[in-house]
Amino acid sequence: MKNSINNAFKAAKKENRPALISYTVCGDNTKDKSLQILNSISKDLDIAEWGIPHNCPTADGKDIQNSSYRALQNGIRLNDIFKLVKRFKKTKPSKPIILMGYYQMIFNYGEKKFIRKCKVSGVDGLIVVDLSFPDNKNFAKLCMKNSICFVQLIAPTTTVKRMKEIIRSSHEMIYMISTISTTGSALKYSIKRIIKNYNFIKKIKPSKNVVIGFGITEKTISNLKSADGLVVGSAICREITRSLRDRQNPVTNVSKLVRKLKNKII
Amino acid sequence: MIKLKKKTPLIDQHDKFGFYGNKFGGNYCAETMRKPIEDLSKLFEKLRKDRKFLKKRDNYFKHYLGGETPFFKLENLTKHLGGAQIWCKDVSAINGDAHKAYHATVNALICKESGKRYIAGDTGAGMFGKNLAMAAKKMNLKCKIFMGTKDISRQAPNVKFMRDAGAEVVPVDSGSKTLVDAVSECMRHYVSNCDNTHLAVGSAIGCNIFLKICAWSTSQISRELKKQLIKEFGEIPKLKLINVIGGGSSALGFWNEFIEYDKKHVELIGVEAKYAAPLSTNARVAILHGAAQYCLTDKEGQIAETHSLSAGLDYPGSSPLHGLLKDSGRARYTNASDKEALAAFKLITKLEDIRPSLEPAHAWSECIRLAPKLKKSDVIVVNNCGKGYKDKKIYIEQLGYYPK
Ligand SMILES: Cc1ncc(COP(=O)(O)O)c(C=O)c1O
Numbered sequence: 001m002k003n004s005i006n007n008a009f010k011a012a013k014k015e016n017r018p019a020l021i022s023y024t025v026c027g028d029n030t031k032d033k034s035l036q037i038l039n040s041i042s043k044d045l046d047i048a049e050w051g052i053p054h055n056c057p058t059a060d061g062k063d064i065q066n067s068s069y070r071a072l073q074n075g076i077r078l079n080d081i082f083k084l085v086k087r088f089k090k091t092k093p094s095k096p097i098i099l100m101g102y103y104q105m106i107f108n109y110g111e112k113k114f115i116r117k118c119k120v121s122g123v124d125g126l127i128v129v130d131l132s133f134p135d136n137k138n139f140a141k142l143c144m145k146n147s148i149c150f151v152q153l154i155a156p157t158t159t160v161k162r163m164k165e166i167i168r169s170s171h172e173m174i175y176m177i178s179t180i181s182t183t184g185s186a187l188k189y190s191i192k193r194i195i196k197n198y199n200f201i202k203k204i205k206p207s208k209n210v211v212i213g214f215g216i217t218e219k220t221i222s223n224l225k226s227a228d229g230l231v232v233g234s235a236i237c238r239e240i241t242r243s244l245r246d247r248q249n250p251v252t253n254v255s256k257l258v259r260k261l262k263n264k265i266i
Numbered sequence: 267m268i269k270l271k272k273k274t275p276l277i278d279q280h281d282k283f284g285f286y287g288n289k290f291g292g293n294y295c296a297e298t299m300r301k302p303i304e305d306l307s308k309l310f311e312k313l314r315k316d317r318k319f320l321k322k323r324d325n326y327f328k329h330y331l332g333g334e335t336p337f338f339k340l341e342n343l344t345k346h347l348g349g350a351q352i353w354c355k356d357v358s359a360i361n362g363d364a365h366k367a368y369h370a371t372v373n374a375l376i377c378k379e380s381g382k383r384y385i386a387g388d389t390g391a392g393m394f395g396k397n398l399a400m401a402a403k404k405m406n407l408k409c410k411i412f413m414g415t416k417d418i419s420r421q422a423p424n425v426k427f428m429r430d431a432g433a434e435v436v437p438v439d440s441g442s443k444t445l446v447d448a449v450s451e452c453m454r455h456y457v458s459n460c461d462n463t464h465l466a467v468g469s470a471i472g473c474n475i476f477l478k479i480c481a482w483s484t485s486q487i488s489r490e491l492k493k494q495l496i497k498e499f500g501e502i503p504k505l506k507l508i509n510v511i512g513g514g515s516s517a518l519g520f521w522n523e524f525i526e527y528d529k530k531h532v533e534l535i536g537v538e539a540k541y542a543a544p545l546s547t548n549a550r551v552a553i554l555h556g557a558a559q560y561c562l563t564d565k566e567g568q569i570a571e572t573h574s575l576s577a578g579l580d581y582p583g584s585s586p587l588h589g590l591l592k593d594s595g596r597a598r599y600t601n602a603s604d605k606e607a608l609a610a611f612k613l614i615t616k617l618e619d620i621r622p623s624l625e626p627a628h629a630w631s632e633c634i635r636l637a638p639k640l641k642k643s644d645v646i647v648v649n650n651c652g653k654g655y656k657d658k659k660i661y662i663e664q665l666g667y668y669p670k
Contacts (some may be wrong), residue, residue: 054567054568055441055568055569056446056450056554056555056569057450058295058296058450058453058454058457058555058556059295059296059298059454059457060454061454065440069440072568077566078566078567102553103294103553104294104552104553104554104563104567104569105566105567107552107553107558107567108550108552108563108566108567109567129296130294130295130296130553130556131294132293132295132296132297132300133297133300134283135283135292135293135294152297153296153297154297155296155297155298155300155301156298157297157298157299157300157301157302157460157461158297158300158301159301162300162301177297177298180298180457180458180459180460180461181298181457181458182296182454182457182458185458
């Protein structure tokens with residue numbers, strides 16, 4: 001297994017801070033723009049997540065829906081995404097990139113072909129929102145065989161028994177959903193409760209890198225500093241929406257936002 | 267070819283992952299939903315064996331929904347078409363005006379049993395929304411209905427029903443602003459509120475448990491029909507059961523008791539809307555709203571837009587159970603255009619006293635095509651699953667009148 005994701009966590013740990021992970025939608029608002037955004041923010045990131053837009057995203061809130069919609073309107077296809085990943089990795093070979101999407105996009109493309117393409121383009125990890133345990137066992141194995149980290153999710157509703165099974169079958173990174181919600185809503189639970197859930201997961205297997213995501217913004221990020229990693233998605237997508245609306249350059253605005261996020265966790 | 271299992275109810279023919287024939291269904295959902303749907307599955311499996319619960323359901327069906335719906339011969343239409351005998355199972359006579367009344371009521375009962383106080387559902391034609399709103403009111407539940415803005419405007423009479431019953435109608439303005447978007451938004455609402463909200467999915471779609479609850483509830487239709495047929499004919503005659511297919515809940519209910527009959531004895535015919543017809547146009551299998559199913563997509567795998575005058579049929583997917591019935595060869599699927607459905611409505615209402623909504627008008631269209639080719643001894647039964655009042659405005663726009 002190649003170690004780019006583990007290394008990213010190690011590097012952050014050395015600096016005594018959580019890994020900063022962005023989520024943007026590939027192709028938002030155009031193919032080139034989305035690559036420019038990622039290139040520009042990557043200096044402040046430890047790991048980049050790129051969403052594969054789907055037009056029936058049943059677990060996403062308004063902000064990510066808007067981003068996906070723009071990307072699809074501008075004609076993004078899965079093959080474009082692989083090409084863009086390749087271009088990104090060409091200049092930043094050690095920056096891990098995780099693709100995140102819905103299973104339909106993979107199913108339609110063909111699991112094996114999809115994984116092969118991920119491998120040759122340099123994808124380091126995959127999150128498939130609607131392919132949960134235990135239905136994801138075979139796919140996770142296929143990822144493992146191809147040195148791709150399959151990231152599983154744990155929600156506040158996940159039972160302890162299930163949590164243990166998920167952790168046992170997980171690769172190096174686990175994604176903890178902060179609250180009962182789709183992406184992009186405000187945190188419904190207190191920071192204390194979220195950290196308690198996080199610690200509970202960590203205790204089961206301390207060697208796994210556990211990141212917290214959903215609802216993290218500039219305002220809340222510093223309170224969650226004790227996690228291995230923090231994912232900010234909707235807040236960034238919202239900034240792209242705002243920039244486009246105000247006819248400003250999303251690249252500079254998003255870069256500024258990500259810099260601010262980084263400053264809050266160092 | 268998939269083989270159906272003998273002596274196993276259709277809804278129970280899945281494996282432990284919720285797949286029918288290794289191909290359809292499953293539970294493609296966010297991790298957050300896993301525990302709530304598992305809890306719901308356990309509750310449902312308990313309730314369907316619980317005599318007290320079944321009695322309660324039957325009481326609601328009898329006293330609240332008005333009991334057995336009529337079954338009668340359409341003499342004029344039979345004479346006019348000059349072939350098979352044509353019979354009508356008039357499910358639209360139910361209190362609630364459509365088969366959606368059964369699973370709306372059952373969902374509200376299950377919600378009550380689960381101890382949740384909120385119930386949320388999607389709707390296209392507004393039939394499920396209206397019935398869920400009424401059942402929620404009856405059982406003292408807080409109800410939210412998700413509906414595309416295009417459907418809110420074209421099915422206005424039902425929206426009024428929902429609001430009058432005290433439900434909150436949440437307009438969904440994304441995508442095509444129709445049922446597919448309403449279901450997505452309702453699922454998102456559930457993902458965010460599954461700790462206190464029961465999700466009532468409007469057709470036999472979604473993760474395994476949702477389609478099971480739905481088809482289990484609507485199967486009341488075929489239980490009644492079987493008795494009515496035996497009373498009328500002394501046996502189950504050589505039959506063709508014609509039903510419209512949107513998601514497929516009414517057809518599953520209409521066919522459930524007849525699945526084990528040989529198809530030469532009881533033929534099952536599903537009729538889709540022409541431009542929303544995954545089952546009859548060889549669409550590929552795709553994952554939509556939590557399940558693998560025949561579904562219209564583009565080459566990239568994005569869910570395709572559909573077009574139908576009928577809001578209840580304007581949906582790109584189909585029940586995984588219909589995938590199973592198609593691939594096992596047990597049912598066959600065809601489609602009818604807007605125009606054909608309108609022509610069917612015109613003829614039926616000229617000759618008979620029933621006033622079908624646009625959805626069953628599609629089934630009537632297939633009946634009109636088929637009957638003249640058959641013999642007098644052949645019996646066609648059409649599920650007249652919805653009342654036409656909700657489409658009055660559309661009928662007037664398209665035909666220039668709405669019959670008395
Ligand atoms: C009267 C009627 N028939 C049919 C349908 C289509 O749904 P299904 O195929 O699930 O019965 C609807 C949907 O709203 C409806 O209102």
